[in-house]
Amino acid sequence: MEDPFLHLASLSSYIAQKFVQFIEDFICRDILGWSEYLVDFGGLFVNFTSDGGCRTVPEACSFPSRVSDTGTIFRFHTRRSSYVNDNLPVNSLLEIVRSNQSYGGFRLIFEGLMLPVYGLRFTWKLTLASWRCFISHVRCAFVQVQSIISRVRKTLRGSSDDIGWLQQAPEMAPVVDGSARFRELLQDIRNGQHTLPDSFVYLLIPGFFSNHGPLYFVSTKKFFSKMGLTCHIAKIHSEASVEQNAWELKQCIEELHWGSGKHVMLLGHSKGGVDAAAALSKYWYDLKDKVAGLAFVQSPYGGIPVASDILRDGQIADKETRRIMEFLLCKLIKGDIQALEDLTYEKRKEFLKNHKLPDGIPLISFHSEASIALNVIATMSHIAHAELPRLPLPGFGDNESENVIQAGCKVPVIVPVSAALALCALHLQLRYGEKSDGLVICRDAEVPGSVVVKPDIKLDHAWMVYSSWRKDPNEADASEMCEALLTMLVELGMKRKEVC
Incomplete structure (x- = not known):
């Protein structure tokens, strides 16, 4: 049986040894960590003591980082306790490692000589970064200049x-x-020979802004009604998109056909011709037994440069221009910007690629050239009535007086449409070298596969639908020209039936 005193002595020795180890760790971590400094020079740690000397310390020692009084930043490391425990005796706590002053001084001199090299390398990196930043700014400026040049070219190029x-x-x-x-045919009509049959229903399709012109096609409809012909003006939203108007025209044609049992002859002016062509292209299966022909009157079938120049993307102030047009069409007129966008060349190309006019239907394309003479620019045209807001006037308790007040809200307005269209025609001729009626280029109004009609007199875009203030009795008016176009359309349909 072992002696318990021997176990007690061993335990006391073990506790004493751990206590001595704790003291050694405490002194090495705290006293040496704050009274001496180790500086890292490329893997060699130099210990600066209080008496001005220096000693080299192996990499295994590490002390916390410190900053010298002179502002130089050194890396200090805390000595690891395991290294101290394994290599240091208890009686030599302050003597950590043996120093080699000559070798440490050589390393300090070498590191000092390398400072200019480090400075040159830093200067090179700074110069390279500045150059890269300069090149990046030059590239951005070059891209912006190219974008501006491209926008200017696209604006000047136009359509x-x-x-x-x-x-x-x-x-x-x-x-x-x-x-x-x-x-x-026009000469025969002026001589009193009216051969337009009453076996058809004649549908007049108005164009852009027709909702704001109460006199749109009114004189032509009265002229046809006096001859005993069934004539209607399509009730569509002139500022709506082509898709929407095509659907409304399809329903209108079906109602006229079912109500009368007659085929429908279509005559569309400006955007009305585009809407009618879209109805025939999209719904020909439902309308092929109901429509007898279509006459395009100054219709931008291929597109219109005014719409393209306003809404073209990638030109100068394209976003601002679109916002202005959206405000005018959507806010003030209560229309749809899509109505104007459908008349651009880009949209027309896309639509005609997917929806072509059916074969076998008689088509007539009528286009004219506006006069740009100075006397035309000075003329005025009576084209519409303005609907003023209701005035808060007393009605005196009489229904007749209320009707008088409401009727007085509509007053005739003299609008220089002829002068404005003459200026637009002059602009299109100077910019593109093309003849137009003030809005539609003559070449864009010729529908493929149609019979093209060119009058021998110069007419602007609004002449065919609005009554002129000053009418020359020696010249044909818009109603007689519409009758000649529809008479010619009937003849084309009869010839096609004979061929078939």
Whole structure:
């Protein structure tokens, strides 16, 4: 049996040894860590003591970082306790490692000589970073200049590459000139020979801004009604999109056909011709037994440069211009910006690619050229009535007086439309070298596969639908021209039936 005193002595010795180890760790971590400094020079740690000397210390020792009084930053490390415990005796706590002053001084001199090299390397990196930043700014400025140049070129170029694209497309059918026959029919009508049959329903389709012109097609409808012909003006939203108006026209044609049992002859002016063509293209299966023909009157079938120049993306102030047009069309007129966008060359190309006019239907394309003479610019046209807001006037308790007040809200307005269209025609001729009626280029109004009619007099875009303030009795008016176009359309339909 072992002696318990021997176990007690061993335990006391073990406790004493751990206590001595704790004291050694405490002194090495705290006293040496704050009274002496180790500086890291490329893996060699130099210990600066209080008496001005220095000693090299192996990498295994590490002390906390310190900053010298002179502002130089050194890396200090805390000695690891395991290294101290394994290599230091209890009686030599302050003597950590043996120093080699000559070797440490050589390393200090070498590191001092390397400072200019480090400075040169830092200067090179700073110069390289500055150069890269300069090149980046130059590239950004170059891209911005290129973008501005591209916008300027696109703005100046305008619609030069799009005008007349219908004639340049190889898949489009050729047109036939029918101006001579039109002049013959117009002369017969002026001589009192009216051959337009009453076996059809004649539907007049108005164009852009027709909702704000109460006199739109009114004189033509009265002229046809006096001859005993069934004539209607399509009730569509003139500032709506082509898709919406095509659907409304489809329903209107079906109602007229079911109500009368007659085929419908269509005559569309400006955007009205585009809407009618869209109705036939999209719903021909439902309308092929109801429509007898379509006459385009100054219709931008291929597109209109005014709409493209206003809404073209990538030109100067394109976003601001679109916002202005959206405010005018959507807020003030209560229309749809899509109505104007559908008339751009880009949208027309896309639509005609997907929806072509059916074969076998008689088509007539009527386009004219506006006069740009100085006397025309000075003329005025009586085109519409303005609907003023209701005035809070007393009605005196009489229904008749209320009707008088409401009727007085509509007053005639003299608008210089002829002068404005003459200026637009002059602008299009100077910029693109193209003849137009003030809005529609003549080449863009020629529908492929149609009979083209060109009058021998110069007419602007609004002449065909609004009554002129000063009418020349020696010249045909808009109603007689519409009758000649529809008479010619009936003849084309009869000839096609004979061929078939």
